[in-house]
Amino acid sequence: MDYVEQRMAQEAAKPAVAADSSSSLLTPLNLLILGLFLYTAYSFFKPQPPAALPKEEPAVVFTTFTPRTLLPYNGENNAPVYLAVRGRVFDVTRGRNFYGPGGPYANFAGRDASRGLACGSFDEDMLTKDLDGPLDTLSDLGRDELEALQGWEDRFSEKYLVVGKLVPVGEEDK
Template sequence: MDYVEQRVAQVASKAQEVAQGTSFFTPLNVLLLGVILYTIYVTLRPSAPPSLPKEEPAVVFRTFTPRTLLPYNGENGMPVYLAVRGRVFDVTPGRNFYGPGGMYANFAGRDASRGLACHSFDEEMLTKDLDGPLDTLSDLGAEEMEALQNWEEKFLEKYLVVGRLVAVGQEDKA
């Protein structure tokens, strides 16, 4: 009975400790309480407001002449525009191809219609007289016009039309 009496005394002692609250703060209980409080904090803390992506500036459709289109060649932080059959396309997303140092860089800021139709990057394909009439492309054959139409369709699928190319003096009539 001695053993049983000792055991009863131990249980009674533990019961008294629990009643007094001393045994609740064991290292394991403190750790568990900390984990529970941290979980509640993480769950209930206010989150940062969602941020919307920055909107790109609006591009206004405008009328260009060969001279006013020329600065849009991708240099000095300018966007890259080129014209095909009177439509001005913003090809800035394709800056690697159309911007400075790109394969088609000579078309940037210019009317690229004849060069694209003839599959030529030569300077003679570009409009020389920036204040003269636009190239009518009337001397191109059926194959060249079809090639130009294919290029124009690619540009329409991929790039934004930002304006119309007209001859000098025709700005108000466009």
């Protein structure tokens, strides 16, 4: 038998060896690679949870208030603090130290603060007495007072959100 015949005989004998060697595929290294492959495939096809939306500030609901419905927003029992200036209702809750119970400007909480701010006064008389009556028109105020009021309004507009408008009782739907 020459060399070529010898090789052919060897080749012919191979399938039995190959069939035999299939069990030798299960080496620890192959199992590791298979494991990694399956894990990668699983991670790729795994259902993803929906992307979380960024947290949004709660939407501001614009509401109509009358002096009476504004009154509960005086910060008591941890309620939000609102006050009105010339018909605009500001949410001044972040200024709770100023307007909340015991604060230096608590008299304005839940009220139309226009006249008090214009006149720089904390007098009871500055606040609308009849909560179901007409709003304070401020028509008797002078230039300096109106200027002072404008100053406060500008400051509030920069610092606080407007959450509604103040109207007299009977004009809620307008």
